[in-house]
Amino acid sequence: MTEARVVVGMSGGVDSAVAALLLKQQGFDVVGVFMKNWDDGNDDACTAAEDHDDVRSVCDHIGIPYYTVNFTREYHDRVFRYFLDEYAKGRTPNPDILCNTEIKFDAFLNFALKIDASALATGHYARVEQTAGTVRLLRGADPNKDQSYFLHALKPEQLSRVLFPVGSMLKSEVRAVAREAGLPNAEKKDSTGICFIGERDFRAFLSRYLPATPGDIVTESGTVVGSHEGCMGYTIGQRKGLGIGGKGDGRPWFVLDKDVQRNRLIVAQGDDHPLLWSSELVALNPTFISGRAPAPDGVSFRSAAKIRYRQPDQACACVVEGSSIRVTFDRPQRAVAPGQSVVLYDGDVCLGGAVIESTAR
């Protein structure tokens, strides 16, 4: 009779390290696993190697075995290709959401089950609550670190196999635990950037995979005010990188829209421009963690939504219409970008979400 085995996805950061530590202390048969899902040969090799080293030393410190798995192929086929396709269409995808549904909690979860683990744990700041056959996803206890936004598309079958040991903790508590336990990465800086790919000069990175064709930057009336080197490198609401200075009334310029057909960026001066704000959006193929929408098809229900990670909750009314959902906000939202996800909440409960398709005033 042995303890239940749990696989912990180790990134090299403190959060997953503490997750592994806590599970070990709780008596689980913990196995640390490092995922290497990206490989572009050279430049990023160093940080990936550092992360791997951190995983090794953390696992040694905690006293658990560790392995490395490689889902480079899966990541490329199921996440990165979509990522590029979306950018090619002029949209702004969120690869990390897909990475969770397709890689971490699918390919990787299956790997964990295959080596006889009963669950997969990660260092995500979110909570899973299971009661009488139902699963709920709750925000992380630390409002400043909550990552439920990235997990909203998981299915109940996936969530029921998942543990988030640090989800009920504050970041400061996680760091304190790491320090007390003497974990080698206790003070390691939080990582950002696309998961598994890391922090990059975004436009330069994209141009390695998508042809960057120079084009005009125009105002909504068609006046050319600048030029860009590939409009896929910009997103709605973006200010930096336009290189337009000294024109008009002196205020900064923002991207209002992208005209992929004509390879043009449409911009306006001042972030109070009406075309930068919309109070309604339509998103496709909504998924709900409970398995069904809070209200029947065609019936409106109130909710709180996020258009992007770390955005404060926005009060709204939603209505599912066939394979899409229409969200109408109480207050207009800035720079709603097709390709990004709208995620719905009811208090601390994450209901689900959908990928934004279009907006309306």
Added chain:
RNA sequence: UGGGGUGUCGCCAAGCGGUAAGGCACGGGACUUUGACUCCCGCAUCCGUAGGUUCGAAUCCUGCCACCCCAG
């Protein structure tokens, strides 16, 4: 080659004899498991150029250069 005007950071623009505002752009940092937004810091020893006046000039004077406008 008659007249008038203008030349200050990549762009726009203060300054009007007392020793170079500000905005945009850009660079760096903070924030951040997407892309963005936001915030903070930095950014002309020098004012088209050569002289002159003055204790002292980007600010006054003169020559030259460049551009613009009106005349031709």
